[in-house]
Amino acid sequence: MKKIKKVALIFGAIFLLFLIVTVYNAFAVKSKQPEPVTTTIQINEEEAVARFSEAITYQTISYQDRTKFDLPEFDRFIAFLEGSYPLVHEQLELEKINGYSLIYKWSGKDSSKNPIGLTSHYDVVPVLEGTEDNWEQDPFSGIVADGIIWGRGTLDDKIGVISILEAVEHLLSQGYTPEQDMYFMFGHDEEIGGDEGARVIAETLKERGITFEFVMDEGGAIVENMVPGVSQPVGVVGISEKGSATAELSIEGSGGHSSQPKSSTNIGRIASAIAELEATQFKHDLKGPGKDLFEFLAPEMSFGMKYIFANQFIFEPVIENILLKQPATAALIRTTIAPTIFHAGEQYNALPEKASAIINLRLMPGDSLEEVKEFIEETIDDEAITVKLDGSEATNVSSPHSKSFQTIQQAARNVYEEVVIAPYLMFAGSDAKHYESVSMNTYRFLPVQITSDDLQRMHGTNEQISVENYINAIKFFTELIMASDKLEATD
CATH class of the missing domain: 3.40.630.10 (Zn peptidases)
Incomplete structure (x- = not known):
């Protein structure tokens, strides 16, 4: 019984310390906004x-x-x-x-x-x-x-x-x-x-x-209403822009009559590859400009949101899961995949000998074209599908400080x-x-x-x-x- 009480006291002390530190962090964040000097400019x-x-x-x-x-x-x-x-x-x-x-x-x-x-x-x-x-x-x-x-x-x-x-x-x-x-x-x-x-x-x-x-x-x-917990309008200044690349997935093989299809067709394999990419997605990580955004916004948030964002080192997985739920915020923390064009077939009763798909990707700073192509090839895991990638990587990240x-x-x-x-x-x-x-x-x-x-x-x-x-x-x-x-x- 004494051991249980001792353990409870230890956990209670740890929790109290945790609470003190995290609440202090929330109160300690200071606004990064300069004091305005109301403009007096008069123009016609x-x-x-x-x-x-x-x-x-x-x-x-x-x-x-x-x-x-x-x-x-x-x-x-x-x-x-x-x-x-x-x-x-x-x-x-x-x-x-x-x-x-x-x-x-x-x-x-x-x-x-x-x-x-x-x-x-x-x-x-x-x-x-x-x-x-x-x-x-x-x-x-x-x-x-x-x-x-x-x-x-x-x-x-x-x-x-x-x-x-x-x-x-x-x-x-x-x-x-x-x-x-x-x-x-x-x-x-x-x-x-x-x-x-x-x-x-x-x-x-x-x-x-x-x-x-x-x-x-x-x-x-x-x-306005850009970020939960921030009541004021938010002016966002881009310190970097994502890279833009186009990936072409293509496959060639025997066609044939649609009455005798193989269990895996050219269209099916390209479609499976896209489905696998969408299901897997690139790794997400709250870093760089996305992290900077919330560091600047945290001091202006209501206390509940401020508490979470002032303690990103603890709540980062929770924050990332929240961001992933909306396309606009998910794009802040990962390279995105957007299939935009599909080419295959000319006649309803003939299996196409070729099939291809175009995917637009917007690259996070730090993700290279080489790494992106490697991710696509490893994810689809189909040697019959050729992957061609062309585009530009993200720009440098300018200082927000x-x-x-x-x-x-x-x-x-x-x-x-x-x-x-x-x-x-x-x-x-x-x-x-x-x-x-x-x-x-x-x-x-x-x-x-x-x-x-x-x-x-x-x-x-x-x-x-x-x-x-x-x-x-x-x-x-x-x-x-x-x-x-x-x-x-x-x-």
């Missing part, structure tokens, strides 16, 4: 909206087939910029890359400091044929109605180009000069990879020996005082990846507050942005340019 909103509205009317559409580009329309857009932002074009140096991508250089007071780079793109995706009538307003009208600006590019990503130029024009009108050089780089083919735009811009600047303190592109945005990241945080908080700014892993692609070779850090953030419906509209029907969001984007870039004056070079 009516004129700024009118310029953005006109920018939307230029059909600067990117097509996979580059021969379909309406290049005169791109020329008209560039001419529109020159006429709309006279101070920018008088006082900054403009260089055209491959005729249509633009580099604006703003010389600062001290050119020995690492420059800052802000980048966006002005090309847009086509309107899907057959959906034109589904738009409430013409997709290239730029109509402003009931506080909403309509049209392709209002979200992706003419808003970035125009907001930056509005900010620079405003600062020039105030006689402002930045401390260090600043570059504004606008691609014309981001929607098809940026190979003739951002990639060549980066290569050109690298040849000149230019290294940026940081580059910021589009990417994350401000969203750098002065550059804090500068972006500060600018965002000055405009959106209640928003929590945190790092995250971007799932889609951007031009930012091209600038890694010329920048200490690359970040991805579109400074607007959007809804889940807006995310669907980005490449879809009824793309739009509120006037308030657009004006706040101008204020953000103005704040960011001024806040960058306080940056010190990275060691």
Whole structure:
């Protein structure tokens, strides 16, 4: 009996110690958010909206087939910029890359400091044929109605180009000069990879020996109800983007009449391989940008959630299981598998001699193409199936603790005082990846507050942005340019 009591006392003491330590950890986490300094920037909103509205009317559409580009329309857009932002074009140096991508250089007071780079793109995706009538307003009208600006590019990503130029024009009108050089780089083919735009811009600047303190592109945005336990809107800044690869699984063998099928057909074996991949999945792990996201959010959570996330070293398996239940959060912690295309057969009563499937994979930082291919081959375990893999690995992970990241945080908080700014892993692609070779850090953030419906509209029907969001984007870039004056070079 005494032994039982002794054991109970020991377990009680251990539990009490556990409770003290974990509760202390929950109370000890400190906010990583800078105190906002409410922006006092005043701009002529009516004129700024009118310029953005006109920018939307230029059909600067990117097509996979580059021969379909309406290049005169791109020329008209560039001419529109020159006429709309006279101070920018008088006082900054403009260089055209491959005729249509633009580099604006703003010389600062001290050119020995690492420059800052802000980048966006002005090309847009086509309107899907057959959906034109589904738009409430013409997709290239730029109509402003009931506080909403309509049209392709209002979200992706003419808003970035125009907001930056509005900010620079405003600062020039105030006689402002930045401390260090600043570059504004606008691609014309981001929607098809940026190979003739951002990639060549980066290569050109690298040849000149230019290294940026940081580059910021589009990417994350401000969203509500993103994370349980966080009541405020959350602004996510991409510190890396997942790699994108395409795997082709193919098999060849005898076909024959469908009345006498083998027990294992070409279609069946490819289907089994896909089923095995979906059932197995890549290993999940809360690390890197995903882990950073919750470290920044934990201090802002309600106590119950804060308790769990402040003690990740104990509750990590529980957290991971929760994250795996939703596709958006599962993608934060593992390489994803998405079968997208299946090819097999031509006639209902003939077994196909060939079958193939295409799988899109989004690679976590640290997962190499070689490792991904090896995982696929080992998982399907079928020597008759050939696996071909092509694509790119994830980008480098930029620091969420750098002065550059804090500068972006500060600018965002000055405009959106209640928003929590945190790092995250971007799932889609951007031009930012091209600038890694010329920048200490690359970040991805579109400074607007959007809804889940807006995310669907980005490449879809009824793309739009509120006037308030657009004006706040101008204020953000103005704040960011001024806040960058306080940056010190990275060691």
